[in-house]
Amino acid sequence: MKDFRELETEIKKASDKFTNIESINEFRIKFLGKKGIISLEMKELASLSGDERKHYAEKLNKIKDSVLEIIASKTEELNSEELEKKLKSETLDITLSTSKSYGTIHPISQVIEEVITIFGDLDFFVAEGPEVETDYNNFTALNTSEHHPARQMHDTFYVETETDGMPNVLRTHTSPVQIRSMLTQKPPIRLIAPGKTFRCDNDQTHSPMFHQVEGLVIDQESNMSHLKGCLEIFLKTFFETDKLNMRFRPSHFPFTEPSAEVDIGYTKKGNQLIIGEGEDWLEILGCGMVHPNVLENVNINSNEYQGYAFGMGIERLAMLKYGISDLRTFFDSDLRWNKHYGFSPLNIPSIIGDLS
Template sequence: MDVLDQLKDKYLGGVDAAADEAALEEIRLAALGKKGEISLKMRELGKMSPEEKQTFGKALNELKTQIDTALRVKKQALADAALELRLKDEWLDVTLPGRPRRSGTIHPVSQVTEEVIAIFADMGFSVGEGPQVEDDWHNFDALNIAPEHPARQEHDTFFMHRDASDDRPPHVLRTHTSPVQIRAMLEHGAPIRVIAPGRVYRMDMDMTHAPMFHQVEAMAIGKDISMANLKWVLEEFCKAFFEVDDVELRFRASHFPFTEPSAEVDIRCSWEGKQLKVGEGDSWMEILGSGMMHPKVLEAGGIDPKEWQGFAFGIGIDRLAMLKYGIPDLRAFFDSDLRWLKHYGFQPQDMPTIAGGLSR
């Protein structure tokens, strides 16, 4: 047993003196590894008599357990000491204010779209949606747009590719959201009040035009709807959107294939100090096109024009954003400039309601 006492003193003393985990690992291997002294002693048990094996084996197992326990306790003590030292060196004052986190903003186009939807929802209009890649019939034919119309030429519209052997008219990136109105009429019939906001595509690019922009078109169909109803809806929309008590609109005769009669709509405004003020001043600004729905368009939508009539109009959402929030260049809408987005963007709590006000 003197040998076991010597091993006990040797390794338990070594564990107590170990300064780090690397030293502990060396002791573990020397004592309990495959070629360690304790492991070699275990192999000698096979050469002993049953009586010696029982006595020596029990003592050897107890020593092995003692050394293993001492190693574990020492390892935990070293880890605790290292953590304590680290906490002293890397202390953190939890009372300090946290670092501010950058938050994104709502794009002006998204904001204005929600404003427009809120206003028309208050007037009983639902929201219609449709595909951005449209077929020729929904985008042109159903809207009474003649084959020779400039909108059906490649210099004005994005046409999708078709194989040379395919003689069907090519699909297009929709040039307006009017196809949504056709789909709404075919699905719901009359009477109906619906707006169709969304992306549209045309071959144009300058400070006030882009090849992809956003538009909202509105349509109302009933038994006795007239231009007077159209004028009232537009006046109420402009008062709510620009947040003024009164507006004055001017209707100028125009021509659109899908409305008859058709009218361009101007709004009285002032540019005093290069600041737009709606409802006052001596200037007029064109804001949208409108008119009574053409009988052929009603027929394409499955509605009898002898029984029903309605009005329609369309306006650019990007243009509304530019006018209301003083944004000078349409191209900046799509530059993904974080500085611009931070300046003109909106916080989530700024989302509009009629009761709470529409602007920030």
């Protein structure tokens, strides 16, 4: 029996000549094809006896493995060369681009959601009421009788429908939601009510439609100090500042007693308002202890229950926080403005993530 040395030399010789995939294929057919040298040798082994056959088969299998290995490694080598060549020719101009546009959330919606997030964390729920209100809910139930001088400061819009003989109005504040909620819910109550409000006034600093958020807390112990605590957490969180100069000063609203207006300190650095610091004051909201008459009007015993209420302008919060200078631009539908001041729809205010 031969010792295959010749075969091995032939393999080595042939394997040096690879130039492309075809030559590898030829090489494979030459040695491993049906009529290939190794395959024929394998067949011949059948005529040998036991031990001898075993011995030669082992040898031949080794040679076969080495051929397979050569094929694999050479193929890999050639493929890789081929790919390198291809990659060199495959170039795109990466300075070209396509664009994708996103929509925006209006700053009023953004601020309302921020406010809800902060108060939600303090266990307030969101209450609602209609934008057209009865005179009773908007005024009378809030301790503002028909001829109260405070009514004239409200510049009310009237509509042609009536309820109980009084013309309905476009609500002048979100406070009637207090009345609606207290009529349907027993204390303890903790709510905020954001929404549209209307006053018949239109100039640089007044819009006939604007937004407010109302807050109401009624239970057995909430007092002025809780009101102060509540507003302090809210304002600090909202303006995303640890420093907050806050000033309460007496004011008057028919539906609260004592009543207060709240100012926050600010300074101006260039064109920027820095909220919280400084000795100049900005009026930010009105608040007070709910007037006992209001509680009695909604059948809540004012000897047992008490609490506080507050109301603030959403546009004002937005203007101060986001540096928007003109109130009227909110409703102007100038898309340049909306795209500039609007927020990403993915930017949902949250307590764990960012507020804004």
